[in-house]
Amino acid sequence: MKQIAAVATLALLCGLASAQDKPKKTGAPSPEDSVKAMKVHEGLEATFWAGEPGLINPTSMDIDERGRIWCCESMNYRGSKMRPEGDRIVIMEDTDHDGKADSYKVFYQDKAIIGPLGITVIGNKVYLAQSPKMLVFTIDDSGDKPVGPPEVLFDGFTGVNHDHGLHSMMFGPDGRLYFNSGNDGANGARVMNGKGEPVIDSTGSEVGGKGTKWRGGPRGGAGQHYTNGMAFRCNPDGTGFETLGFNFRNNYEVCSDSFGTAWQSDNDDDGNQGVRINYVMEGGNFGYVGFYKDSSWGRDQGAYPGQSRQEAHFHQRDPGVVPNLLNTGGGSPTGILAYEGELPGLNGKLIHCDAGPNVVRIYTPTAAEAGYKCESVDLVKSSDRWFRPADVCVGLQGEIYIADWTDPGVGGHATGDKDPATISGRIYRIAPPGFKPDAPKLDLSTVKGQIDALLSPNLARRFLGYQKLVAGGADATKALEEVFKSGKTDQHRARALWLLARGADGQKVVKEALKDKSTDIRVAALRAARLIKMDMIEIAKELVADPSMAIARELCLALNYESTGKCLDLLVALGDRVQPQNSYEGVANKDWAQQEAKRQEAYVPKWYLEAFGIACTNREKEVLEAWQKNGKNKDPKVAEAIAWRLNRVIPEPPAPPPKKDK
Structure with a gap:
């Protein structure tokens, strides 16, 4: 990584605690x-935790292992140049455990910081997402300021000072960081590493809409280049770069649960009621623009009579497009997390902010063949039109914090709160009534303390536990084996599995986990097998007839990285698992809930078809011919579905009527 040449302006604000006692108007x-x-959702309550003047316009936040909340602010977003000295990273802390922040410190401020969209704090590193760069600070021994100017992890993203740019990183259970970029950040991008070299992902493709390589060869036409918003993961040092998905619009933040499943939201073109939640199926095209000539959804809407605007918006009926998990209507989606704590009824759910309708929601994905269905309820719904939730994080005790941008409006880059004398920003806490804030002891000197950290609901503690245990010896392995055997939840078992997989007996552990009674654990085991570079051809031979469609999906996604010569017979066998596709007629409905339920049901078979299609990328013709010759499933509807997907049979929309002479 290279260092930014400019010397930063550092400030330390110690006197703001008294100002917080009398908040300004x-x-x-x-x-x-x-x-x-x-x-607020039943059994929980909201309380005010932090705000102006110590905090202004938070765009993103994270919570460190001490329970301190870090926010990046944006007073200089787009045309709102209200802070000439530059935007800030602020650290807040509730030192007396009374439920409100009483300490506000500026970690970093510089004129080069303009409208950052993401912050991640793990160990002694702070990752700041600000197009065109992903910056990395090293925290000094005081814990309150950087050692020096930030280093550059990645460069070359576009979308500078644009909310469709580069977004925050999030620690995953596999030890990697997950992040994304909206369409304005990725479309014009040719992403470089800190040495100025083009980033090549695990498929051999250059990252970004301007990348010149595709799967080891030159960039090609339709289906042979990345386009629009993208989701990624990599090691904390930027190596091992992988593209998870592409062709989103403005995917604001991506998170991973303990099984390694990635989730995110994506915004629509404003006013089309098309905001969506995605299960990010690895390698997938998510349909914002059309396959041929990157055509717009408006142009293509007429290709399928009767489809809803929300389907058309992301080309959902086209072959080669991964289905949406959930349509949420109109909005301005922002931060998301996979909640794995002990707040009542929330474990295993997704928590997501939508600033437009002033809401934070709870999503419940449930397995449906190779994909998912999903329902939604509100965690927090406000009648205050200034409530604009921008991010959500989990504290040390499993409590939830919401960062509130605080503005009378959103959309179109607008900022209505422009008076430097009155501008605001808030953080609220969601916890059970009577919640007593505390900082549970963190002892990383013992294996027990390391396990406690790994099992924490807080990602920063989880990271520290992971780092210690991955470097641990026999005692660490024994403790992890006990968690995997009898952990309180499957999420805990999965976290132990990822670490055991990296150990000396990793392959043995993974093979046993592939036989587990929990499908979630088996899916995690397949992903861990890929991470430690086990022989996926041999594993696929053993599991190709497994009755679980989720396992079949994961085999398809794994074979995407294998040579055709090694896996063609397996692809033929996996093609036999394809199911006839449903008719989508009648999905459109005036009742939103009914329309969404019918849409999810109609698209269930398409999840696996798209996973199979991903496995066949760049070899569609060869696989189709082999399956037609050797496939054992003789259902003509299956043959129709496979040919439709691999040939990318996309109808042309009706031609517009000729213009009348004046």
Whole structure:
């Protein structure tokens, strides 16, 4: 990584605690009135935790292992140049455990920091997402300021000072960092590493819409280049770069659960009620623009009579497009997380902010063959139109914190709160009534303490536990084996599995995990097998007839990285698992909930068809011919589906009527 040449301006604000006792008047409702306007999920309550003047316009936040909240602010977003000295990274802490921040410190401020969209704090590193760069700070021994200027992890993203640019990183259970970029950040990009070299992902493709290589060869036409928003993962040092998906619009943040399943939201073209939640099926095209000539959804909507605008918006009926998990209507989707804590009824759910309708939601994905269905309820719904949730994070005790941008409007890059004298920003806490904030002891000197950290609901602690245990010896292995055997939840078991897979007996552990009674654990085991570079051809031979469609899906995604000569027979066998596709007629419905339920049901068979199609990328013709010759499934509807997918049979929309002479 290279260092930025400019010397940073550092500031340390120690006197803000007293200012917080008497909050200044703002254009927004008072924090107390904002809390009163919130309707909170049963068994939980909202409380005000931090705000102006110590915190202004938070775009992203993270919570470190001490329970301190780090926010990147944006007073200089787009045309709102309200802070000439540059935007800031602020650290907040509740030192007396009374439920409110009483310490506000500026970690970093510089004129080069303009509208950052993502912050991640793990170990002694702070990752700051600000197109065109992903920056990395090293925290000094005080814990309150950087050692020096940031280093550059990645460069070359576009979307500078644009909310469709580069977004925050999030630690995953496999030890890697997950992040994404909206379409304005990726479309014009040719991403470089810190040495100025083009980033080549695990498929042999250059990353970004301007990349010149595709799967080891030159960039090609339709289906042979990346386009629009993209999702990624890599090691903390930037190596091992992988592209998870592409052709999103403005995918704001991506998270991973403990099984290694990636989830995110994606925004629509404003006003089309098409905001969506995605299960990010690895290697998938997610359909914002059309396959041929990157055509717009508006042009292509007429290709399928009767489809809803929301389907058309992301080319959902086209072959080669991964289905949406959930349509949520209109909005401005922002931060998301996979909750794995002990708040009542929330374990295993996704928690997601949508600033447009002033809501934070709970999503419940449930397995449906090779894909998912999903339902939604509100965690927090506010009647305060200034409540604009931008991010959500989990504290040390499993409590949830919401960063509130705080503005009378969103959309179109607009900022209505522009008066430097009254501008605001808030953080709220969601916890059970009577919650007593504390910082559970963190002892990384013992294996027990390391296991406790790994099992924490807080990602920063989880990272520290992971780092210690992955370098541990026999005692660490024994403790991890016990967690895998009898962990409290399958999420805990999966976290232990990822670490055991990296150990001396990793392949043996993974082989045993592939026989587990839990499908989630078996899916994680397949992903761990790929991570430690086990022989996926041999594993696929053993599992190709496994009754679980989720396992069949994962085999398809794994074979995407194998040579045709090694896996053609396996692809033929996996093609036999394809199911006839449903008719999508009648999905459109005036009742939103009914329309969405019918849409999810109609698309269930398409999840596996798309996984199979991903496995056949760049070899569609060869696989189709082999399957037609040697496939054992003689259902004509299956043959029709496979040919439709591999030939990318996409109808032309009707021609527009001729213009009338004046």
